[in-house]
Amino acid sequence: MTENHKQFETSAIHDGYDPSDLLGSLATPLFQTSTFTFETAEQGERRFAGEEAGYIYSRLGNPTVSVLEEKMAALEKGERALGFASGMAAVSAILVALTKANDHIICSAGLYGCTFGLVSMMKEKYNIEHDFSMMETKDELRQLIRPQTTCIYVETPINPTMKLIDLEMVSEVAREHNIPVVVDNTFASPYLQRPLELGCDVVIHSATKYIGGHGDVIAGVAVGTREFLDNVQMTTQKDIGGIMSPLDAWLLIRGLKTLPIRVDRHCDNAEKIYAELSSHPNVSRVLYPDDHDHPDYHIRQNQMKRGGGLISFEIKGTKKDAQQMLNNLEFVKIAVSLGDAETLIQHPATMTHAVVPEASRQKMGITDQLIRLSVGLEEWKDIWKDLEQALDRL
Numbered sequence: 001m002t003e004n005h006k007q008f009e010t011s012a013i014h015d016g017y018d019p020s021d022l023l024g025s026l027a028t029p030l031f032q033t034s035t036f037t038f039e040t041a042e043q044g045e046r047r048f049a050g051e052e053a054g055y056i057y058s059r060l061g062n063p064t065v066s067v068l069e070e071k072m073a074a075l076e077k078g079e080r081a082l083g084f085a086s087g088m089a090a091v092s093a094i095l096v097a098l099t100k101a102n103d104h105i106i107c108s109a110g111l112y113g114c115t116f117g118l119v120s121m122m123k124e125k126y127n128i129e130h131d132f133s134m135m136e137t138k139d140e141l142r143q144l145i146r147p148q149t150t151c152i153y154v155e156t157p158i159n160p161t162m163k164l165i166d167l168e169m170v171s172e173v174a175r176e177h178n179i180p181v182v183v184d185n186t187f188a189s190p191y192l193q194r195p196l197e198l199g200c201d202v203v204i205h206s207a208t209k210y211i212g213g214h215g216d217v218i219a220g221v222a223v224g225t226r227e228f229l230d231n232v233q234m235t236t237q238k239d240i241g242g243i244m245s246p247l248d249a250w251l252l253i254r255g256l257k258t259l260p261i262r263v264d265r266h267c268d269n270a271e272k273i274y275a276e277l278s279s280h281p282n283v284s285r286v287l288y289p290d291d292h293d294h295p296d297y298h299i300r301q302n303q304m305k306r307g308g309g310l311i312s313f314e315i316k317g318t319k320k321d322a323q324q325m326l327n328n329l330e331f332v333k334i335a336v337s338l339g340d341a342e343t344l345i346q347h348p349a350t351m352t353h354a355v356v357p358e359a360s361r362q363k364m365g366i367t368d369q370l371i372r373l374s375v376g377l378e379e380w381k382d383i384w385k386d387l388e389q390a391l392d393r394l
């Protein structure tokens with residue numbers, strides 16, 4: 001990759017697209033096409049043989065999707081990015097690319113619900129075993145590494161408990177054994193955390209969340225070296241087929257232009273809401289990475305620019321009370337997903353993590369009283385007023 005000296009904010013707007021390539025169009029054109037015509041049969045032969053650059057068929061590449069991929073590669077400081085139909089399409093394409101039958105994966109103790117489902121299915125179908133680890137020390141991680149270990153898979157901040165994992169530490173141990181580290185960076189976004197700069201190998205996003213930012217797209221992205229992602233493109237992406245649609249890429253390109261200012265505002269609001277929640281009498285515990293007493297606060301300082309827009313909190317009471325708190329809200333919306341302009345709230349034990357067996361949920365710290373909040377872009381005082389009246393009425 002050519003040296004890119006632009007600042008993040010500028011890259012998010014300008015990288016990956018030059019209007020002079022396309023009739024001066026300021027906005028990236030939407031190439032809503034399934035296929036591309038060849039001028040001659042011989043040209044078609046050359047394109048398929050890889051002797052001539054150019055588009056063939058949108059599952060193999062599309063100009064609008066390519067712009068989004070170049071922007072994401074620049075923002076995550078990777079050589080190449082690939083767009084996918086969903087975050088889970090990206091997760092599954094990467095994990096299937098990195099494993100074969102009887103291999104072994106080490107995962108952070110705390111995974112997105114469907115990723116947990118995927119690794120369980122890989123165990124059942126292909127005997128690909130997995131271990132969960134808190135990844136708090138190098139030794140804890142080293143003890144789990146086997147000759148068959150082909151991937152270390154990390155989420156940080158962990159959903160929904162907001163525990164952090166030291167990515168530099170994990171990548172140092174992985175390097176001793178040449179094991180690739182894959183990081184689901186959805187919660188932080190590349191604006192707050194860049195795992196490749198910390199020595200990790202692959203970054204995955206559910207672009208549905210902060211990258212899109214407006215709750216109107218489901219999409220995923222993976223970023224890493226050109227060699228690895230070229231291989232993914234020609235195998236698990238092309239042949240399993242979970243590609244990103246051109247329209248979704250177009251919406252994500254628009255979303256990315258405001259990613260830095262949106263995420264800063266999400267963080268500003270979350271810091272205020274965190275402080276208010278912490279002193280509410282009906283709240284027993286608040287989990288937020290920017291909490292100075294958070295056991296992982298030093299990790300937050302080292303690897304995240306700010307604390308992010310997600311807060312989890314436990315209320316005093318029962319599962320019924322937690323559900324009542326959600327029902328008491330006026331404009332804060334009850335919904336899974338996160339990173340949207342609207343403040344969203346959900347109950348992990350019965351929603352995002354309902355598929356996780358009760359015992360594993362307990363181990364992960366997902367109690368019936370735990371509520372997850374994705375702080376939106378509204379005026380923070382309005383968000384707090386709504387949360388406060390809902391809590392007061394318990």
Ligand SMILES: *Cc1c(COP(=O)(O)O)cnc(C)c1O
Pocket residue numbers: 086087088089112155159184186187205206207208209218219220
């Ligand atoms: C939403 C999410 C996913 C899955 O993404 P989809 O776009 O819904 O497929 C994966 N990881 C995390 C952390 C998520 O929040």
